[in-house]
Amino acid sequence: MIRIVLPAHLKALARVTSEVRLDLDGAAVTQRGVIDALESQFPALRGTIRDALTDRRRPLLRFYACGEDLSHEAPDTPLPDDVASGREPYLIVGAMAGG
Amino acid sequence: MSSVRVLVGTRKGAFIMTSDGKRERWDVSGPHFPGWEIYHLKGSPADPNRLYASQSSGWFGQVMQRSDNGGATWDTIGNAFAYEGDVGSHLFYDGTQRPWEFKRIWHLEPSLHDPDTVYAGAEDAALFRSTDGGATWAEMPALRQHPTGPSWSPGAGGMCLHTIVLDPSRPKRMYVAISAAGAFRSDDGGESWTPINQGLHSEQIPDPSAEVGHCVHRIAMHPSQPDTLFMQKHWDVMRTDDAGDRWREVSGNLPTDFGFPIDVHAHEPETIYVVPITSDSHHFVPDGKLRVYRSRSGGMEWEPLTKGLPQKDCYVNVLRDAMAVDRLDTCGVYFGTTGGQVYASADAGDSWNVIVRDLPAVLSVEVQTLA
Numbered sequence: 001m002i003r004i005v006l007p008a009h010l011k012a013l014a015r016v017t018s019e020v021r022l023d024l025d026g027a028a029v030t031q032r033g034v035i036d037a038l039e040s041q042f043p044a045l046r047g048t049i050r051d052a053l054t055d056r057r058r059p060l061l062r063f064y065a066c067g068e069d070l071s072h073e074a075p076d077t078p079l080p081d082d083v084a085s086g087r088e089p090y091l092i093v094g095a096m097a098g099g
Numbered sequence: 100m101s102s103v104r105v106l107v108g109t110r111k112g113a114f115i116m117t118s119d120g121k122r123e124r125w126d127v128s129g130p131h132f133p134g135w136e137i138y139h140l141k142g143s144p145a146d147p148n149r150l151y152a153s154q155s156s157g158w159f160g161q162v163m164q165r166s167d168n169g170g171a172t173w174d175t176i177g178n179a180f181a182y183e184g185d186v187g188s189h190l191f192y193d194g195t196q197r198p199w200e201f202k203r204i205w206h207l208e209p210s211l212h213d214p215d216t217v218y219a220g221a222e223d224a225a226l227f228r229s230t231d232g233g234a235t236w237a238e239m240p241a242l243r244q245h246p247t248g249p250s251w252s253p254g255a256g257g258m259c260l261h262t263i264v265l266d267p268s269r270p271k272r273m274y275v276a277i278s279a280a281g282a283f284r285s286d287d288g289g290e291s292w293t294p295i296n297q298g299l300h301s302e303q304i305p306d307p308s309a310e311v312g313h314c315v316h317r318i319a320m321h322p323s324q325p326d327t328l329f330m331q332k333h334w335d336v337m338r339t340d341d342a343g344d345r346w347r348e349v350s351g352n353l354p355t356d357f358g359f360p361i362d363v364h365a366h367e368p369e370t371i372y373v374v375p376i377t378s379d380s381h382h383f384v385p386d387g388k389l390r391v392y393r394s395r396s397g398g399m400e401w402e403p404l405t406k407g408l409p410q411k412d413c414y415v416n417v418l419r420d421a422m423a424v425d426r427l428d429t430c431g432v433y434f435g436t437t438g439g440q441v442y443a444s445a446d447a448g449d450s451w452n453v454i455v456r457d458l459p460a461v462l463s464v465e466v467q468t469l470a
Contacts, residue, residue, distance in 0.1 A: 051160065
């Protein structure tokens with residue numbers, strides 16, 4: 001079970017009020033796998049975290065976990081064990097921008 | 100008794116305002132999609148409960164929304180806008196060629212007859228269509244692939260397709276306008292396009308009378324005279340009476356002919372409205388006075404409409420999609436400002452009342468006349 005923390009605007013789009021918990025059903029615990037599962041469960045999020053056509057991370061979003069910035073990691077790199085086990089959340093964060 | 104529903108897109112959400120036919124007391128709902136830029140929302144002429152909205156954000160990209168109950172509730176719809184075939188490139192500010200890259204939807208134009216069909220104008224300039232209520236979108240690529248495409252370049256607001264006009268008398272005829280490429284017409288349902296910029300004169304481009312490169316700000320049509328179009332260009336107010344084959348200037352006695360919106364009275368096809376703006380470097384109304392100008396003769400002779408509008412210390416702009424008219428017997432006129440005010444006139448512009456005055460900057464105003 002993976003725990004995902006979304007920024008406020010994406011919580012509103014997904015119509016959730018707290019962190020999201022996903023079961024990856026044996027899929028690889030990678031950033032790509034997590035976001036694939038997230039978009040599958042919440043289709044309203046498609047295209048908002050990564051470009052709907054290129055799968056590139058949106059420039060003003062960051063991915064954090066376990067105190068590390070994973071934004072520039074390859075999408076198929078395994079996530080830390082503490083994220084895979086649900087001890088630590090995977091954070092999708094809107095960058096501080098815009099004043 | 101008839102009623103009206105005003106759909107307002109702002110920098111930080113959408114608002115829906117309703118009133119009875121008197122248009123004196125208003126109920127305001129919103130913000131819908133708070134915190135998001137709502138470039139445009141518009142209702143289907145075939146089913147007024149069907150609304151479409153373009154929701155976007157610098158962080159989260161493009162989201163599309165649909166309501167089937169007049170804006171009471173909304174659901175996300177498809178937001179994948181893929182350019183078809185060879186993406187190609189266009190002229191950029193620095194003189195280089197840049198690949199087309201999707202940024203956002205500026206304008207939505209629902210079909211006149213089918214609630215599930217809707218057109219969407221994109222930045223970078225392209226025309227998309229959905230025939231399944233917005234679930235999926237397909238580009239109509241002939242426009243972007245027009246031979247002049249590589250010479251199109253962005254205006255200050257980006258290279259946006261911001262105007263889509265459907266001809267009610269010829270189902271396959273439609274018009275679009277792009278900043279800064281100009282106006283285009285299709286007579287075959289979007290299979291091919293013709294630049295219709297003859298008569299436009301833009302001193303900001305190397306050849307002021309070039310086939311493309313003009314910064315058209317908006318085009319309006321009255322359904323009873325579909326061959327007559329009115330245009331607010333970057334500078335100059337123009338009209339054509341032959342479906343765009345030739346334009347002529349009708350700025351006449353306007354205090355300045357720079358501006359963004361232009362619209363036509365619902366029942367008087369020669370009565371038109373503009374909001375003159377000081378200049379392209381000021382982007383606010385002249386002399387601190389918010390004045391709508393009305394021509395009852397299809398241009399040239401204009402009168403200022405000021406009753407109820409601020410006439411001192413006012414420095415707002417009115418953007419291209421931020422004016423609309425209703426179809427009640429005494430035509431209502433509506434517009435929103437970058438200062439967050441939405442004004443309504445229930446007497447064709449003779450007098451104005453403010454519906455709300457402290458919204459985020461208004462990007463678009465549409466109105467539905469409901470039975």
